[in-house]
Amino acid sequence: MGLLQERIVELYRKAATSLPQDVENALRQAHKVEEEGSNAKTALTSILENIRMARETEKPLCQDTGIPIFLVKASKGHSQLELRNMIIEATKIATVEIPLRPNAVDIITDKNSGDNTGIGFPIIYFEESLNETLSMELMLKGSGCENVSQLYKLPFEELKAERDFDGVKRCGLDAVFKAQGRACPPYIIGIGIGASRDQVTRLAKDQLLRSVEDTNNIMVLSELERKLLSEINQLGIGPLGLGGKTTAIGVKIGVNHRHPASYFVDVSICCWANRRASFTW
Amino acid sequence: MVKKKFNGGGKKIIKLPLTKKDVLSLNVGDRVLLNGQIVTGRDKVHKFLFNERPGIKEIPFNLKGAVLYHCGPIIKQSEEGFELIAGGPTTSVRVEMYEHQIISDYGIRGIMGKGGMGRKTLKALKEKGCVYLHTISGAAVYLADRIKRVVGVWKLEDFGMAEAMWVFDVEEFPAIVTMDAHGRSLHEEIEKISYKELKRLIGIA
Numbered sequence: 349m350g351l352l353q354e355r356i357v358e359l360y361r362k363a364a365t366s367l368p369q370d371v372e373n374a375l376r377q378a379h380k381v382e383e384e385g386s387n388a389k390t391a392l393t394s395i396l397e398n399i400r401m402a403r404e405t406e407k408p409l410c411q412d413t414g415i416p417i418f419l420v421k422a423s424k425g426h427s428q429l430e431l432r433n434m435i436i437e438a439t440k441i442a443t444v445e446i447p448l449r450p451n452a453v454d455i456i457t458d459k460n461s462g463d464n465t466g467i468g469f470p471i472i473y474f475e476e477s478l479n480e481t482l483s484m485e486l487m488l489k490g491s492g493c494e495n496v497s498q499l500y501k502l503p504f505e506e507l508k509a510e511r512d513f514d515g516v517k518r519c520g521l522d523a524v525f526k527a528q529g530r531a532c533p534p535y536i537i538g539i540g541i542g543a544s545r546d547q548v549t550r551l552a553k554d555q556l557l558r559s560v561e562d563t564n565n566i567m568v569l570s571e572l573e574r575k576l577l578s579e580i581n582q583l584g585i586g587p588l589g590l591g592g593k594t595t596a597i598g599v600k601i602g603v604n605h606r607h608p609a610s611y612f613v614d615v616s617i618c619c620w621a622n623r624r625a626s627f628t629w
Numbered sequence: 630m631v632k633k634k635f636n637g638g639g640k641k642i643i644k645l646p647l648t649k650k651d652v653l654s655l656n657v658g659d660r661v662l663l664n665g666q667i668v669t670g671r672d673k674v675h676k677f678l679f680n681e682r683p684g685i686k687e688i689p690f691n692l693k694g695a696v697l698y699h700c701g702p703i704i705k706q707s708e709e710g711f712e713l714i715a716g717g718p719t720t721s722v723r724v725e726m727y728e729h730q731i732i733s734d735y736g737i738r739g740i741m742g743k744g745g746m747g748r749k750t751l752k753a754l755k756e757k758g759c760v761y762l763h764t765i766s767g768a769a770v771y772l773a774d775r776i777k778r779v780v781g782v783w784k785l786e787d788f789g790m791a792e793a794m795w796v797f798d799v800e801e802f803p804a805i806v807t808m809d810a811h812g813r814s815l816h817e818e819i820e821k822i823s824y825k826e827l828k829r830l831i832g833i834a
Contacts, residue, residue: 387805390660391765394803398771411703411715411769447714449703449791460789490767492720492743508833518831525827528820530720530744532766579830583823588766589744590807591819621767 355627356438356484360416361446363486363625364408367399370559371536371597371622375399378534378587378594388592395587395620406446410621413448414488416470417553421477421484428474431482435472439464451491473550485557485626493535493619496527497552499545502611511611513572516541516601520576521583523615524596529589532619535596536560537580540614542604552616555600557624564601573599587620631655640803646694647738649758655806657813661762663802666780667741668692669700670731671719673792674784679727682734689783690796692735696762699724699742701791703769704779711779713797717769718743721761729753745807745816754810761808763815775802 375396382388402409418435422428440463442448452466453459464470477483500519502511507522509515520537527535540551564570577599586592597620606612630644631651643651645665655661668690670678677683685692702716721742728740728750740750741762754760765772780796788794807815827833 394765394768394771398765398768401774402770405770407770407773408703408715409770410767411701411717412719413703447703447705449701449715450789451791453789460791462789495720495723506833507831521827521830525823528744528816528823529766530722532743582830583826585819585823588763589819590763590805590815591822619767 360442696739715769762804
């Protein structure tokens with residue numbers, strides 16, 4: 349196994365077993381504010397203990413090791429085909445070694461491939477890097493939360509959602525309300541706004557790669573993120589959906605230009621186990 | 630059998646399998662610790678049991694009084710046998726269309742998972758004497774620590790690791806009763822509260 353391939357196996361290990369520090373910090377803060385003796389506090393105590401145990405024993409912190417999504421930034425001259433094959437081989441090795449749960453199911457035969465690879469699995473996106481480096485970001489997206497994510501087309505009368513930031517906020521609130529506790533709250537919410545369905549869905553997922561602690565460098569979006577997070581936490585769904593103050597620990601919004609006829613908003617919901625890791629080669 | 634534990638923050642100790650009497654003694658909000666054998670089943674197991682309705686003799690495990698755990702674990706298989714790596718709950722509502730019949734056909738007394746279930750299941754819980762237990766979403770290593778042994782497996786070849794029916798021996802496996810046999814659902818209550826807040830925040834009728 350080549351060094352880069354080994355590095356990709358380790359990327360899987362890190363993402364699956366060690367929750368990013370910014371997410372853990374946010375969960376610790378949530379634990380502080382929930383009421384003593386409440387379901388919310390008890391749940392967060394166990395969740396924090398789980399995060400510690402997974403990191404120490406190098407076991408996957410959730411049994412759903414998710415859909416692996418790679419964002420590869422390669423400099424000019426790298427073969428995307430070679431990198432793709434290397435990722436596929438590393439995925440097979442990581443599935444056995446860590447181990448990951450085999451999650452790739454063939455639509456035709458309904459059989460699990462057993463090694464987390466298959467048609468379009470894992471998901472790999474490529475971009476050209478601006479310098480000589482090669483970097484890879486990996487997100488293991490749990491499917492419980494993938495199932496509750498929503499795509500909206502504005503205007504949407506049912507929510508009185510018009511083509512503006514207030515409309516976007518209404519979509520975010522509605523998606524979280526509909527998700528209730530089914531997808532492991534406290535959630536991290538990624539929102540993408542733009543011209544086409546496929547693009548906003550990808551953009552919303554990209555937001556989940558951001559640190560929970562960062563601030564959007566576009567002031568109006570930063571303000572919207574803060575406001576929506578505060579309002580989501582007024583819904584009272586709480587950790588595990590059993591009531592409480594913390595329904596979400598982060599809202600992240602990204603925008604593209606849109607077509608005059610369209611205003612798509614994708615709300616990508618991520619469980620508390622927002623597993624991501626990266627390296628630069 | 631249900632016993633009150635006095636040194637565990639008012640948790641109720643449950644010895645599996647469950648009887649109807651046990652189930653009726655449980656109420657929404659009770660925190661429980663399960664001891665004994667639990668059986669897993671998720672999407673494929675539910676679809677199969679619902680459509681094929683295999684007789685109890687065709688299933689290698691006794692489901693009468695069992696807790697059916699919505700879980701697709703990570704299990705390592707070696708010459709020494711099965712080793713459980715991670716085993717938290719999966720979203721229960723996906724099997725809402727099947728569960729009422731499975732409770733009724735196989736005499737299941739406990740459903741365990743995350744996120745709660747709907748009206749059909751709540752009705753079956755009341756009619757048949759069954760309870761819904763919510764365990765800790767995503768806490769797969771923490772919960773695996775309470776699973777002491779993999780006792781057996783059914784349909785591993787057909788359904789694969791994540792979807793097979795596994796039997797685990799558990800000790801002090803924690804859960805909260807969120808839907809009881811008396812018709813109460815904490816999930817419905819939280820949904821109502823959050824709907825009221827949603828209406829307030831976005832001003833819809």
